[in-house]
Amino acid sequence: MKKLISNETEGLYALAAILGGGQCSRLMNSMVGHGIIYSFSFFVKGSQRNHLLEVLGLENVRKEMHLAIADRTHAKETIDVVSKCFQMEKANHGIAFTFRINALPFHPEESNGAKDMDKIGGNHMYYAIFTIVESGYSDDVVEAAEAAGSRGATIINARGSSTKEKQHFFNLVVEPEKEIVMIISERDSVERISQAIENELDLEKPNKGILFTVPLEDVRGLAR
């Protein structure tokens, strides 16, 4: 990564879009020719806060998430195209956002990293809260976050383990299944939601999960 960053004075940006299942091919088409370096999509679960849906067991919807990497100008350009293409100003038409992925670029001429960080962190209206937990615990994360005021969450299936020691299933190397819960939150409630998740899942204790937040540059499609 280091080399990549030093070549980039402007910074690299990730563009994420969460759409209804099966729409990502359309998304990719709309992104063609906008300076995207690399992009890929995967299936996720979207969870909405709605009491009636919860009672019926309908709160989770299959969605598709797309991640693309581009430089700043192109990321901005693309998110405009994408949000227009999917009419994201309307409710439930998908969410898109960009965030800087090399948040601490090495600038020789500007050695004050902390100041730089301040400048970056200062203007952000929205944050994405990522929580990585053991598979099956995403419900608890979502529940805690909703109690603290979050309106929805995206759950990404993953697997991984923090230890280098490998688990075995006969001849196979296996890792525990994980779930990544991504919650987009306004700046004012980031702290409250993260704290609620941390308390609910005892994240302070070892092996319970990891939580981190990422400041978002540009967010589209959040219903107000």
Next chain:
Amino acid sequence: MNVLIHKLKEVSSSVLPVAIFVLLINYFVITPLGFDYIIPFLLGTISIILGLAIFLFGIEISITEIGKIMGGFLVKSNKTIVLVLGALILGLVISIAEPDLHILAHQVSTAMSGFIEPLTIVYVVSVGIAVLLAVGLLRIAFQLPINRTFFVLYAIIFVLSFFIPGEFIPIAFDASGATTGAMTVPFILALASGISGRETDPRDSEEDSFGLVGIASAGAIMAVMVMSLFTGYQDSGVDPYVAEQVHSHSLLESLLHVFQEQFIDGFFTLAPLVGIFLLFHFFTKTIRKRRFQRILKGLVYTYLGLVFFLAGVNLGFLDIGYQIGLQVASENNIPLLVFIGFLAGLVVILAEPSVYVLTKQIEDVTQGYIKRRIVLVALSLGVGFAVAFSMMRISLDFLELWHFLIPGYIVALILSFIVSPLFVGIAFDSGGVASGPMTATFILAFATGAASQVEDANVILDGFGVIAMVAMFPILAIEILGLIFQIRAKREAAKELKQELGQDVVTDHTTNALKIRTDENHADVATPDFKERATLVKGGSDHEETDK
């Protein structure tokens, strides 16, 4: 609510082709059937659409979850004894409960003049499935190549087929399709993905998600064959299908009757699996509360959906299928019969519940690399040809079932050494998937109707063979699809490599990004598959580490 509406739309688009097909045939090809047939058919179609949407949604949040949890449990145990015992118990429980198996057992028993009790057949076939389910799990555990596994299994089947009475061959091959029905397939698929989802090697993980259904189906074939070694075949002269056709109730009566029957059947189908799940939950207490509640809600959806779906199928599609087959065949126009058979196969498979579950798992596991639609097209064509050839076999004297089965399976086994293991697994799974409740009623009734009009056609034997064909052709179709994918991937890889080398406008960071991607993930840039992407999903946590 959006979810259900979305599901309804999706399901309608796959059930409506069958409905349109039936109506077109009815009004343009044959002497139109009266309202006695059309009204139950339309009611049945509505019931199928509603039922299928609810059922599929229920499966997604219940049966699939249970399968994954159980698979995960087996992985964590890491003991041969737990794996084998677990597979045996689960295999027995789910197949004993499968309604299709009971229907098959009844038919086999009738065909043998009640020489064997239907329940005995159910138990024997269930044991076969359970044992092979254990074999399938051991295959994953010890990473035996999937093509060799199928080669050995089908070699055993071929050897067995020389020793058993000839009449049993179609029955045995039918069993493979009939026993993997609407409940078994989603559960076994989820069980496989519960294990494969934890594998670190992306390629293995993809491949091991499929094949288990196919292996379990082979168990049913073997079980019937072994059973027939110990019993003889006696032709009873009774036609099991036609015997079931006769009814003279009013519409309301038959409606009530069908629903009542399905409410009871559905309960017994689900009960054993739910029982095991509850026991598991109360003993291990590892399932989180909200997830547990959602699974219970999902089971209710599954039950209601199953009832409506099966009621719709039995109400609307059984009689009309028989009548269409009968009338088309009575025109004495073999090409027409074959062509209509082809169309019937083409559209019916789309409404098969397990097809949904399989194509969804394919999309999930490959993260959209293999698109659902392409698999559907292949399956559709496969089943279309299967029914078309079945009609040919019924109409033409000199064609026998084994003329298709033996070369078909030989080609399938040869292709399994050429096509990538992922497609081999999907192919053999789809064999079991394609022959679900829709085929077992509509296509079977269609074939029986046709056979009843053809002189010299043995209604029992010809009827049995159809499912065997529907179980085999999709294997070929998916393997051919795999072949196409392979050729295309090679061509694209060559193209990309050319581009990469020839492009001088590539900015610094592009090449770097590509390099980083390949270096970190040991993945092949030319054939980007999902797993490589998944590592990048996890890359999110790596960024955090770099921040520190």
